[in-house]
Amino acid sequence: MFCKDTRYKERILANTYMKAQNTQKHIVIIGNGISGITAARHIRKQSNHRITVISGETEHFFSRTALMYIFMGHMQYAHTKPYEDHFWAKNRIELKKAWVKNIDFTKKILYLEGGENMLYDQLILATGSKPNKFGWKGQDLAGVQGLYSYQDLESMEKYAPTTQKAVIVGGGLIGVEMAEMLSSRNIPVVFLVREDRFWGNVLPREEGELISRHLQEHHIDLRLNTELKEIISDEQGRAKAVMTSRGEEIPCQFVGLTAGVSPFIDFLKDSGIEINRGILVNEYLETSIPDVYAIGDCAERTTALEDRRAIEQVWYTGRMMGETLAKTICQQRTHYSPGHWFNSAKFFDIEYQTYGVVGAELAENEQTFYWEAKNGKCCLRINYDKNTETLTGMNVFGIRQRHEVWNKWLKAQKTIDEIIEYLPNANFDPEFSKQYEGEILVQYNQERGKKLKIKTKKGLFALLK
Amino acid sequence: MRLIQNFGLVFFILSFALFISALSLSHFQLSEQSLSKVISDEEKRQFFKEAAYGLMEKKYNSQFTFVAAMEQIRLQANQDIQVRYEMIEEEINIILSSNNPGKTYQINKAISTYAADSPIGAYKIQALKDYTGWLEGREFASAEELRNHLTAAVQHINQAIIEKKGFPDYDTKNFLFQLTKQSSGGFLPENSTLFLLLIFLGGTLGALLYIYLQGNRGTAGIKNDRIFQSGITHRGAIGIATGMFLIAFYVVLYFYPYYLTNWVILVDPISYALNGGEASQWFLYGILYTLAILVMGVRMVLKYRHSPYQIWRTGSVMFFQISFAFIIPQMLIALHLPYMDLKNIWPLDYDLFTPERLRAFIAAGNIGYLMLFWGILLTLVGVPLMVYFFGKRWYCSWVCGCGGLAETLGDPYRQLSDKSLGAWQLERYLVHAVLVFAVAMTGLMLYTFFTGSGQVLGISTYAIKETYGFLISSIFAGVVGTGFYPLMGNRVWCRFGCPLAAYLGLVQRFQSRFRITTNGGQCISCGNCSTYCEMGIDVRWYAQRGQDIVRSSCVGCGICSAVCPRGVLNLENGPTKDRLSSDPILIGNDGVSLNE
């Protein structure tokens, strides 16, 4: 009932706006990822503009984050499409599968591969990212690739059957996903990580070690403090081994390059739009050229936001930028102001969530509290301000936490004492799960010589009281 | 380890092969003994024997030829019986001539033309009393008219002969089943204990060995690798073959049970031990059903061993199957009490209010009344109260037998459910239509019980019940509901057909504390939750817009929450205030408030 209602509502809303504004514009969006599609959906809800979404990758929007599950056989490509195919026509969002080769911003013309052109009134650049390649020797050999696009997935499918051993370079989130993918096909994986622990530029030592242990439990051959020197080719031009910075040659038929991503904006290099690493945008997501906006992975903000990086390559920011920009285009110019940072991931069996900011190293004004369960698979870190004792950020592994509650605590600048006392409110684990708040409290009291008590219970009744 | 595991699998497959071939390991022979067990009426038995002339003691090696022959004999016996008891034109003439001057009917005179001390005479006298009583003393305009009335009555009498004296069609299934079972002899019946052990014990142990070693491998966590790449779980050859087998099994079980007698013979000893009587095909089905839930329940527990919710829930369906669905009803039979699965709730237990069962309850005295009261209590109070507090899951995925099978045997197929909007529309029409059908059918049954009339508006109430039983209970719940597991997912019946699920769902939708909470803005639209929803709910549709999920069909299995890689979903009971109207919130974006 909901489902139908809301779709219906979207049309009603659009009709209302149609009466309000009779100037219809053609809004073209390059990129059908989460940012571009969110913008399109929200523009449709709020206006009667003509909307076209162009992408060279796939015909329909799919969830990039689910690429691994297709490879592992948890899902098929169709399952990763968040909307049924008839959704787009019904909501009058035109789809075009093509690569944009060039843009003439003065004439407002897009030049598509294959010779077609397209005119726009307003243009949204939501072109996403591409995997980093740092100029390694052999980085373009067959069997060497990153994991970002649907085509990357197809390429993995192509090489996996002839791979006896794989090497993954760069220990981040996509690296682990690749490791999990290959493991699911019983392909042994060697993981080269530059730091002394997994994801060492993001995770504090304990968390990094927890995940490192878990990877080893899954038989991932983790090589810490090791970098890639070069990839060695066989006679057919396919990778046959890698050489590491430690001088070791590791035979392999597949090399995964997962040392981060960067904005996918090569086609804009000489188009006249201002670019640094990404497409530069102000706080309204406007680029240097009128009527042209950029959102998602490809956008680089020129105005600093507290605790936020200039380019944030995550799903949620793409979505929030899309929401904000739709409002700017349809109603009033709106600041992009994401709230507190949050993110989540899963490393094989261990889920991870983070709220607020937790760096790999403590900031000068910060103090930390870290608890780890005896099984070594769950942990909680709370960082707080040394002086005010107010929350600055948290990491949690193996326990689910309620976004709403941590967001509220961050906003309200709760002290760590209060948080420890009300920790069950944030528990989002399924019913019957083991609860750790008591253990956490005991350790906290011990470490800080306090006598706090748990003041609430898990669940909606205690939370909404 | 792999070796032992594969050994378990091979053992299971061998047991299964033996199970299938067991169907043909008997020969069949009509004998005095088997006949006297099946046909208690001596005269009827005699007719059957005469019709079987030359075939008594003949050995049949094939069940098919035996059943076919028995059916021929049955028809022949019926013909003979018909001839023997039939009233002919000549008799009508005699009756009429006894009724001088021929315009008024007098039943006593009619009766007096027959000898009361012969069986045939006695039968006809009774028949005349039953069918022509209403003509008594009536004067007709002409003798012709009286003749017409009498001829019509005699036609009715003749039509009822088989039902009263012969082997009526409606009982064929049961008659042939009993006859076949009692006439079985040879290798299997003589070694039934050996077969029982090899097939049931061996098959179970082999399966458990495989499942245990397979399921315990690796670390605890979501194990969905290769599900869409394997033909077993994704409608490949093995999947389709499994579906075909299940469909065939249900068709034979419901409509041709006499081909399954060898299996039933195997479980006879268990039946004797539990309730003191012989096994029927339903007893066999009960054993297979319970074993399936137990063995596949172990698999379920191992697969989700990181999730206490799944462990408790699976333990619960296993418990209710063994005790409430299997052991307790057997004990009721042993105690000569009415059969009842005490956790089966009307309208899923669709014949709870049929005259037969009501009479059985009443006949059982206080305990019978108590049982009936319990059934009514569950429907009227149990459902709304429990759904209010916990959602419909308390029944559908913790207690129910159909749900129990779906959650254990059916778990490998949950991803095959259709998630499209169209399927959802069909679901809502269909499941509520079945509910209406069940309510109407039950109303008619109660009408029949209280008024004694089997007709409403010229339609037989029993015919409506039979139709329900055939279409809904046999075809929909059985053949389609379970047979289609490997083809359309494990909850086809629960989703599209179960009237109780529809009732529970209505309460859950409008009056319950249960919902699936969405965790702020954490959803990455990956689609795992929707893919693994056995009820075909597009969970992601709600999760990605930050909306809690309140859907009548949700059975609360909790798998969406388990497979979500970002910890977005949680099954929760909470205050009912704002449960339905809560606006979607995607936490994180302070610049835009989303009131979609």
Ligand SMILES: Cc1cc2nc3c(=O)[nH]c(=O)nc-3n(C[C@H](O)[C@H](O)[C@H](O)COP(=O)(O)OP(=O)(O)OC[C@H]3O[C@@H](n4cnc5c(N)ncnc54)[C@H](O)[C@@H]3O)c2cc1C
């Ligand atoms: C494997 C993987 C897992 C991830 N997991 C997570 C996660 O768990 N959580 C999280 O927050 N983030 C995750 N991310 C990151 C997240 O997916 C991205 O941040 C997000 O998808 C970016 O969305 P976007 O709309 O900006 O761009 P994209 O999704 O990249 O969409 C851009 C589209 O534009 C197309 N395009 C680009 N240029 C052109 C052109 N010239 N002409 C036509 N089309 C063009 C591209 O082909 C692409 O289809 C993951 C990413 C990957 C690759």
Ligand code: SF4
């Ligand atoms: S499984 Fe979780 S993250 Fe994936 S779509 Fe469902 S709710 Fe969102």
